Amino acid sequence: MLSSLPERRNYRYDAIAFGETPLAVVLPESTADVVTAVRAARAAGVPIVGRGAASGLSGGVVPLQEGLVISFTRMTRLDIFPERREARAQAGVVTLKVTEAARPHGLVYPPDPASFRTSTIGGNLGENAGGPTCFKYGVTGDYVQALEFVDEAGEVHELTRGAYDLAGLLIGSEGTLGLITEATLRLTPPPRHVRTLMAHFAEVGQAAEAVSRAIAAGAVPSKLEFMDTACVGAVEDYLHLGLPREAGAVLLVDTDGDDLETVEAERALVETACLEAGGEVRRAATDAEGDALWRARRSVSPALGRIRPQRMNEDIVVPRSVLPEVVREIRALGDASPFPVVQFGHIGDGNLHPNILFDPRTESEEAVHHLAHQIALVAIRHGGVLSGEHGIGTMKRDFMRDAVDPESLDVLRSVKRALDPQDRLNPGKILPGELEAPHAHP
Amino acid sequence: MLSSLPERRNYRYDAIAFGETPLAVVLPESTADVVTAVRAARAAGVPIVGRGAASGLSGGVVPLQEGLVISFTRMTRLDIFPERREARAQAGVVTLKVTEAARPHGLVYPPDPASFRTSTIGGNLGENAGGPTCFKYGVTGDYVQALEFVDEAGEVHELTRGAYDLAGLLIGSEGTLGLITEATLRLTPPPRHVRTLMAHFAEVGQAAEAVSRAIAAGAVPSKLEFMDTACVGAVEDYLHLGLPREAGAVLLVDTDGDDLETVEAERALVETACLEAGGEVRRAATDAEGDALWRARRSVSPALGRIRPQRMNEDIVVPRSVLPEVVREIRALGDASPFPVVQFGHIGDGNLHPNILFDPRTESEEAVHHLAHQIALVAIRHGGVLSGEHGIGTMKRDFMRDAVDPESLDVLRSVKRALDPQDRLNPGKILPGELEAPHAHP
Structure with a gap:
């Protein structure tokens, strides 16, 4: 457990934003350690934020309140079962390591988020991460056969995919419904x-x-x-x-x-x-x-980091047929704004990353956020969605009101309440609520 | 609405079992009709069972209590969007019709449950149906981009796949969490x-x-x-x-x-x-x-129907590496029993259908159920699961206690309660509970 201030301060940010400094940071080495930590946090009545490599791009692991951070980076056990074409990985295993361990058996783990050299399997599951190959090969969730998670009460559950696909619900839920501790991943032979x-x-x-x-x-x-x-x-x-x-x-x-x-x-x-x-x-x-x-x-x-120190990286997905209009409308919004806006992305599945470049020391974050919202609305107006592969986190949390009707938001909230009645698991993420969004990097 | 007894009696069974005769049967033609029916049932305090073609093999649409049956067979609107490679289908569209409508555009809808000439899209989603091609092409849920459902209060929700994959949770939930009224399905070009x-x-x-x-x-x-x-x-x-x-x-x-x-x-x-x-x-x-x-x-x-009038068709999935032992152990159980047992299935993904053949007029259903349980235990002992593609329904409901630990069952129950607090949506299915299982066909 880390308790000194300088150490704890390292666990308050991800790749895009800063949040509250945690009261304590736990580095579990086993599921049993996670259970102990969750029970301690419950007894103390403090929230819990799980994190992997913190390379996320939506603020998913940024603490919005003082509380306990559980960093999974020491949970790195990895077993390959070539016969079954499966890997069993603890949450802290670095994504690339799965393929490295599987390759001698003629197998790979296809999901390839850009950060795969540093990101962890737990983080990938938390955000349901995609990558360039997901047009052909699918996203992280498509490769998860089973997972183990610790719930808010500290109980351990092993879930396969099936009726009431709770495993599928946990994937992409950013640690707000439970803490994923291990997963069974499907491996495939690489293309020749x-x-x-x-x-x-x-x-x-x-x-x-x-x-x-x-x-x-x-x-x-x-x-x-x-x-x-x-x-x-x-x-x-x-x-x-x-x-x-x-x-x-x-x-x-x-x-x-x-x-x-x-x-x-x-x-x-x-x-x-x-x-x-x-x-x-x-x-x-x-x-x-x-x-x-x-x-x-x-x-x-x-290359973008040389233009401005900071960027807001959106992750919209639109039907491919409307891509030209969408790119043009976003271009026009960028041209009319004081910020450089660049666009790139996985065009095969219409997943576009408009990036707003800015300098938080001299430029208004509110103006950046306003422009990001305008861009999100372009996607929604054309039948698109807010997140292809980065997750919702805090960055796109408030846009959920535009993307999801109020009745469906209520249903999502009731599911969250069912699994986390005290709202102690990564509070403030995904669902629009009262907690303030974190600050971009200074 | 059907209210005469002879008509209502047709809606109390599926392809394997008989249940209670519904109090009334509604045949909606639109989502608005479904909303009206759900609100009426709520006002009357009676349970609701949705059904499509009722070709299911796990008792999923068999009413366990007197109540309202909503039959989706008149909701057959189907639109093909070749540019987006998508179809939008109402719940009552027959599975095969999707491919028939898509084929002139050079596209097909891959999921192919054996009953695809009669089964409906709503039923396929309810059971997350598979079929012979699912080893290469995936199951129904892998082709669902979005869906519309009516919740227990009569509210309409449209969901895409994303954070809190509630759409994924509804798929395979057999109408116990909401009634799926429409879905957007992914189409692909057929192999040449x-x-x-x-x-x-x-x-x-x-x-x-x-x-x-x-x-x-x-x-x-x-x-x-x-x-x-x-x-x-x-x-x-x-x-x-x-x-x-x-x-x-x-x-x-x-x-x-x-x-x-x-x-x-x-x-x-x-x-x-x-x-x-x-x-x-x-x-x-x-x-x-x-x-x-x-x-x-x-x-x-x-062919099996000629041997005995009735069969209990299991749907286990086991790791491919243990298939020989599993098939042999089930063979031995069959040989030691008074019933003919045959085995076939989708061996690529280890999905086996052991079938127990019996005559409910002369043979004990209890003995059949006992043997089915023994077979399910073989699968679980070898690291397998109970259902590959037929769903849990009532048939495998009680085996869930063996497959899912009590803590995880509690979590599934809390999700069910969050979405259906009064337990009025297809009560008694999937989760082991108090309601009695239905009878096999006489």
Whole structure:
């Protein structure tokens, strides 16, 4: 247990926001330790916030009240069962470690949130994390066969997926319904071949059109990433990769599979669709060249950090058919605002990350929040949702009122009450309520 | 509304059991009609049971108390959105109709419960129905993007999948948490090519071994069905197809995809695995020959109906690695009992359907239930679960005590109470409680 102030202060923030300094931090090594901690917090009447690597992008693990933080980083037991194609991981196992341990058995764990080198399985489950490959391979929850959790009373439960899919309810609930301590994860053989293509377009509508055509022609790319002009410019300023600065939109596409001919045929479908939509195409001839093309996408975060110290990273999902209008409307909102706004995302499933760049020392967070709300409303107006893969946390909590009708919010609240009657598990997250949102990083 | 006794009596049973005759039956044509019915039932203080085609195999729609039955068979509106690859279906739409309407747009709805020609989307969602293709393509819930439901108070809610995946909780909850009135379903392009293979083995362990080897080698068959000796004998007595009566186990396997070479390569992987495990293999040379091979599997239900008028059809799921022991232990239980027991199922995901055949006029239902319980315990002892695709209903309700620890049952009960405080939605289903189980068909 950590009790000194300097140590405790390290557990009050995630990758986007600061909250209250916890009264104490516990670093359990087993489910039994978690039970002890939960019972102690219950006896003391203080709230509990569970956290993994705290790489989340929605404020999910930021404490909104003084209380106990349970950090799962020491719960790192990991067992691979090749015969059953399953892994059993404690909550603190780093995402990448699952694939590293499974690979000698010819298996991988597909979900690939951008932070997979540092994020933990518990955090991934808490936020139901996605990543570039989720268009083809699904999100974290699609790979969870079973999980163990500790409830607010300190009871331990093991759940498989089934009638009353409580496991599914816990996944993505950000520690507000129970603390996930272990999970059984489904593993799959990795594809034998990967092919990469980059295309650029004068206008974002063409990129969306190309994606729709390629999918309609039968291509199911494993990654389908989009960057707008502002995003390409930021990466180019940072790395000088020779990206097409003048392009209105850049697409990065992987096709994969076990049969090389099929993988190349799928890439050809994408290429044809891009050309027909008016794009210019560059094919990676080798895996190394493919890696080089992906470097552009992987460098978005550091590139944006050079423009402004802080960003608000949204995570909307809209029907693919309305992507061009949505990107244009958000562009217009950005242009009319004092903030640089860049857009990128997983275009295959319509998951867009509009980022508002700002400097919290000189610029108004309220104005940022207002713009973020306007962007969220664009998504909702076009039949979209607020979160594809980052979770709701505190960042999008207040927008839930726009996304979910009041009667459904009441139902969500009654489920929360059923599992956490005293509201002691990560209070203030997901559901709009009384607690104030935390501050962005200074 | 139906109120005459002969009409009402038609709504007291499903495909396996009889229950109480409802006080009244409502046939709504819209969500507004459902709201009216739910409010009327609430005012009258009577329970509500929703039902679709009533082709279920676990007693899910059998009324355990006198009350209101809401039959969704007139809610058949269906819209296809090819651009978004989605269908929006009212609860009463027959499963097959979705694919029929989507096919002109080059799309299908993959979930294929055996009853898909008569079952409804609402019923499929209620039971989270699976089918032969679910090993490769997933179960009903994997295709649900959004749903509308009416809660016990008569409020209408529209839910997408997201944080607090209440939609996921409703799927498979058999109308005990709310009445699903509409759903948005994901459509996919059908595979261009299908290849079929039948293999037979002296012993069931060899078949399980072949399946494990084929999957380990990288094959992902779209269907992977297993029939034991007793099942093969029953079908052969019925249809005289020339099936290998002496075989301990028969496998039927489809591989599918868009690239013919890959599809045939995958079938070759399966063939090699079957031969290495000691099996004999028959490849279908044409689609027509493939259909003929599948006729054996499709005829299991009528073939069993000739042996005894009634059967108790279990739906266990066990890790594939323990299938040989599980099949042998269930075989031994069947041999030691007075009842014919046959086994078949979706072996790819370890979903086995042991069937106990009996005549309720002359044989003890209690003895059948006891044997079914023994079979369920075999699954649980080997790390399995009670239901792959048929739901819990009343049939497996009492076995939930073996499958779920008491603390987790309490949590499920608290979720049920949160959404249905008066226990008026399909009371007595899924969770073990006081209401008596219904009677098997006389």
